[in-house]
Amino acid sequence: MxxxxxxxxxxxxxxxxxxxxxxxxxxxxxxxxxxxxxxxxxxxxxxxxxxxxxxxxxxxxxxxxxxxxxxxxxxxxxxxxxxxxxxxxxxxxxxDASELETIVLIGYGSIKKENVTAAQTTVSDEEFNKGAITSPGQLLAGKAAGVQVTAASGRPGDGPVIRVRPGSTLSGNSDALYVVDGVPLDQRNANLNSINPADIESFTILKDASATAIYGNRASNGVVLITTKKAKLNSDLKVSYNVQFAVEQVDNYTEVLTGDEFRQLVADQGRDTSILGTANTDWQNEIYQNGTRSIHSLVLEKGYETTSIRASLGYNNENGILQKSGYERANLGLNIRQNFLKGDLRLTFTSQLAQEERRFADEGAIGSAVVFDPTQSIFNNTGEFGGFFEYTNNTGPEPNAPRNPLGLLNSLDAQQDNVQARLNMNAAYNIRQVPGLKFTGNAGFDYNEYDGYSIRDRDSGAGFRGNNRSFNEGFRRNQLLDGKFDYKKTLETFKTDMTLTLGGSYQEFLRQDTGRFSANNELQESPINIDESALVTAFARASFDINDLYVLSASASRNGSSRFSENNRWANFYGASGAIKLTNTDFVQNSGFLSQLKLRGGFGQTGQQDIDASFAFLSVFTPGQPQAAVQFGNEFVTTIRPEGAIDLKWETTDQWNAGIDLGFFGDRITGSVDAFYRETSDLLLFGPLPAGGLENGSLQNAGSTLSRGIETTIAAKIIQSENINWTVSGNATVQEIEITDLAGAENAPVQVGGISGGVGNNIQEWAVGADPTSFHVFRQVYDQDGNPLDGVYVDTNGDNILNDADRVRYKKANHDVYFGFTSNFNYKNFDMSFTFRGAAGGYNYNNIASNAANFGSTFPTNTQNPLYLNAPVDIQNTNFSQQRFFSDYYVQKADFIKLDNLSLGYNFPGDKVDIRASVTGTNLFTITDYEGVDPEVFGGIDNNLFPRTRGVIFGLGFNF
Incomplete structure (x- = not known):
């Protein structure tokens, strides 16, 4: 062709x-x-x-x-x-109308997202942090504005500290109220770690008073609503199994002198080098190990026409980085929903069971490893003290010397077992005789039983011929019964959707502790401590959506607590808020770029009753006062005596909030800004307190604080297509808190924040006009080369006498700003995500350096036989002759940025089984100028923190 x-x-x-x-x-x-x-x-x-x-x-x-x-x-x-x-x-x-009709939780109810008037944030499971998550709080870190999540330590089984906006209290409990599937937890025994993180569907954080006032008596520090996963009706059987294995190591060490450097230092100081050893022992390296962690999760769920069932089994086993430390947990979860009467009646049963085992290491080894002589060998040649080298005198171990770090770890056997059971039965009934009326009842039971022991080898350096055994046991019980009516009606004449809520709650708490301890080589029984209290609440809320443009909401609660006397037992709390949904106006809809615009504002009053110290109508009283007890058989039970500070009442917090929600280009970019102002009065203060004010050790209502801040959130859908999706989000919070009144004793400052180096050393100060975490120090004087002069400080009051009157408030531990940034990217079956988190404007007091980086500590004089102790390398910078605890030299900037996690994953779809493989790095790096081990120190005093870990996690998931 x-x-x-x-x-x-x-x-x-x-x-x-x-x-x-x-x-x-x-x-x-x-x-x-x-x-x-x-x-x-x-x-x-x-x-x-x-x-x-x-x-x-x-x-x-x-x-x-x-x-x-x-x-x-x-x-x-x-x-x-x-x-x-x-x-x-x-x-x-x-x-999509379903996007606009998204339902979010509020206190004792739910609402359309577009009708939210208060400051609140929801974080769902799709947004959670990735990695070997053992504590629910870890899921939240860096994810929500106004919510600060700080890892308490690297100790196995430790959960993070969660703070919703700056804490308004001083002596009181600053934790939020946690509500799990409708059951408020005991704020002094929340134990979130007993919840399997894989069972959590979402967190909703209620931040301002208009949102939390319905929980009035314990809502000043915010409310965190935790919802667990449930199966859907009419859904196929789903089986999934996920396994993760992690290898972790110490993130950072305290930098100390090596054996050779220490020998040189001793020689340079003209000391006797003959008492040094010949070894080069890195004691910190010896006490730590590579930690391992394995996490298993098995889930089965099935939905029928009127029934849905979800069952889960979780197992976590962790060997900590500090030898002898560990954590093991088994979880069993069950959620059953059943519809009756053609769907008018719905019963939901939720149970969470957990068995925990904590293995405790002697954390004194952390500090001992910093100062123990690096020229000495680990073991001795005599076989005494378990074979470990110890400093001795004529009678045994030298009492004023540190113990061998490895000897401390190997001589202690300490463990605590914990059983947790949380059960909840919820019934919701639509009352057809009255259209729009629904009744919801809730019965909850939260029970925690524990027992533990600590046994020290009597032949070790730490336990040498001493009392070496202790045992403890006890339980915590939390019972709840509540009910509410919800009524919804459309008022056609006024173009208004109305929702009314009226309900009540009764919650009872019982705590009991006892134990045994060795004294004179015999076991002695500890008294039985009983603490019983109850809360009664009546609550109401009314919400109005007017013309799909204006939303008004108001709530109130009346609370009674048995922790207060009859004169102060009852209190009223309230909240009100409103919003203008400009999204539904022609201005926004015709703007060409705005897709969402809502203005919000609210105010309210909430309360606080929890404090670690015991007070009136409790079973333990003012220290130093005798306790009454009644004998039952061979047991003595401490009784409840309403004496002491019987005029106590709630702390009260008044809070105002204003916010704006924005969306651009079809909500491709969304964001919000909230500003809050909060005043807390009648603080529950527990001593020590200023002379002329409260008596030392007593408890009264006195003082006030003021806090304020701005929270911002932004999210962007950068790419959204069939094969590629990329979203980023960030949040930042600017905050401050100050004391505005203190104890009524002419507002005299109060010394707080104990540090090592003896009784009475307090480095922080409560004072009017200052942040509660402010440091109280001497201003250090430096030479022309920038080196600190030993013991030379500024005479701040100019009286030519250097004494405590020259100490001043200088810097603070609370950060001015904290922030988070998250990116999620996927291309077909591949996904990648990471989270950065950071803070700025806060300072730490480096108590490790202040305690040990001086020649007085290195060459102690209070021992029978001469011995030398190691020091942080900072001793070469200061050359301090003795401990200078109150020098501002040790108040160090603690700004940081952390790459919390970076996760890569790939999904392998199959005909019957989908498999997901992933690798995640956690705590990968920290950018900071702080000279200590870790800039993230809760409370601002850095003293031998159990170090956090850096880890790599390998995961496999199977979905059938």
Whole structure:
């Protein structure tokens, strides 16, 4: 066939090819008229598809006859257009109503997201942090503005400290109130670690008083609503198994002198080098090991027409980085939902069972490893003290010397077992006789039983011939019964949707502790301590959505607590807020770029009753006062005596909040800003307190604080298409808190914040006009080269006498700003995510350096036989002759940025089993100028913190 004939034939056939397989072009717009970047355009039932460009344009090739073209975009209703030969199809997508109707939790109820008037944040399981998560709090770190999550330590089984906005109390409990599936936990025994993180569906954090006032008596520090996962009705059987294995190591050590450096230091100081050893022992390296962690999770769920069941089994086993430390936990979860009466009655049963075992290491080894002589060998040649080298005198171990770090670890056997059971039965009934009326009842039971022991080898250096045994046991019980009526009605005349709530709650707490301890080589029984209290609450709320434009909400609660006398037992709390949904106005809808705009504002009053110290109507009283006890058989039970500070009442917090919610370009970019102002009065203060004010050790209502701040959140959907999705989000909080009144004793400062080096050393100060974590120090004087002068301070009051009157408030531990940034990216079956977290404006007191980095500590004089102790390398910078605890030299800037986690994963889809493989790095690096081990120190005093870990986690997930 010649070339001319081929060309003619091709031209002849082209129309037929074009008729059979056509090309479609067009533009896809969002509902606001903006181009839909990354929208998917595909031939239904085939893999033939494309995505729109920056201008919303697309070209779809090879479209067959009678095809159906599918247009889809996240957040918008999917549309299908039959192909009838048209060459151009332009389309405008409509917003998905289900996105606008998203339901979020509020106190004792739920609401449409667009009608939220208060300051609150929801973090769902899709947003949780990745990694070997053993504590629910770890899921939240860096995820929500106004919520600061600080890892307490690297100790196995430790949960993080969670703070919602700056704490308003001083002596009181600064923890939020945790509510798990409708059951408020005991604030002094929340034990979130007993909840399997894999069972948690979402956290909702209620931050301002208008949101939390319905929980009035314990809501000043925010409320965290935790919802566990449940199966859906009419769903197929799903089985999933996930396993993770982690290897972890110490993130950072205290930098101390090596054996050779220490020998040189001793020689340079003209000391006797003959008492040194010949070894080069890195004691910190010896006490730590590579930690390992394995986490297993098995889930089965199935939904029927009227029943859904979800059962889960979790197991966690952790060997800590400090030898002899560890944590083991087994969880069993069960959620059952059953509908009756054609769906009018729904019963939900939730149970969470946990068995925990904590293995405790002697954490005194951490500090001992910093100062123990690096020239000495680990073991001795005599076989005494378990074979470990110890400093001795004529009678045994030298009492004023540190113990061998490894001897401390190997001579202690300490463990605590804990059993936790949380059960909840919820009934919701739609009362058909009154349309819109629903009753919900809730019965909860939270029980925790524990027993533990600590046994020290009597032949070791630490336990040498001493009392070496102690045992403890006890239980915590929390019982709840509450009920509420919800009534919803549309007032057509006023174009208003109304929701009314009225309910009540009774909650009872019982705590009991006892134990045994060795004295004179015999076991002695400890007294039985009993603490019983109850809370009674009546609450109400009214919400109005007016013309789909204005939302008004008000709530109130009346609370009674048995912890207070009859005169002060009852208190009223309230909250009110409102919002203008400008999203629904022509201004926003015609703007061309705004897709969401809502203004919010609210105020309210909440309370606080929890404090670690015992007070009136409790079973333990003012220190030094005799306790009454009644004998039952061979047991003595401490009784409850309403004496002491009987005029105590709640702490009271008044809070104002203003906020704005924004969305741009079809909510491709969303954000919010909240500003809050909070005043707390009648503080529950526990001594020591200033002379002329409260008596030392007593407890009264006195003092006040003021806190304020601004919280911002922003999220962006950078790419959204069928194959590629990339979202980023960030949040930042600016905050401050100050004491505005203190104890009424002419506002005299109070010394707090104990440090090592003897009784009475307090480095922080409560004072009017200052942050509660302010440091109280001498101003250090430096030479012309910037080196600190030993014992030379500024005479701040100019009286030519250097004494405590020259100490001043200098810096603070609380950060001015903290922030988080998260990125989530996936391409087809591959995904990658990471979270950065940081803080600025806070300072730490480096108590490790202040205690040991001086020649007085290195060459002690209070021992029978001479011995030398190691020091942090900072001793070479200061050359301090003795401990200078109150020098501001040790108050060091603690700003930081941390890469909390970086996770990579890949999904392998299969016919019957989908498999996901992942690798995650945690605590990968820290950017900071802080000279200590870790800048993130809760409370601001850095004293031999159990170091946090850096880890690599390998995971496999199987979904059947």
């Amino acid at each position: 010649n070339q001319k004939f081929k060309a003619v034939l091709l031209l002849f056939l082209l129309p037929f090819f074009a008729f059979a397989q056509s090309v479609i072009t067009g533009t896809v717009l969002e509902s606001n008229g903006l181009p839909a970047l990354g929208a998917t355009v595909a031939v239904k039932g085939t893999s033939n598809g494309t995505s729109t460009d920056f201008d919303g344009n697309y070209t779809l090739n090879n479209v067959p006859e009678d095809a159906v073209i599918v247009f889809s975009f996240v957040g918008y209703v999917t549309q299908e257009i039959p192909y009838t030969g048209q060459s151009t199809i332009n389309i405008t997508l409509e917003e």
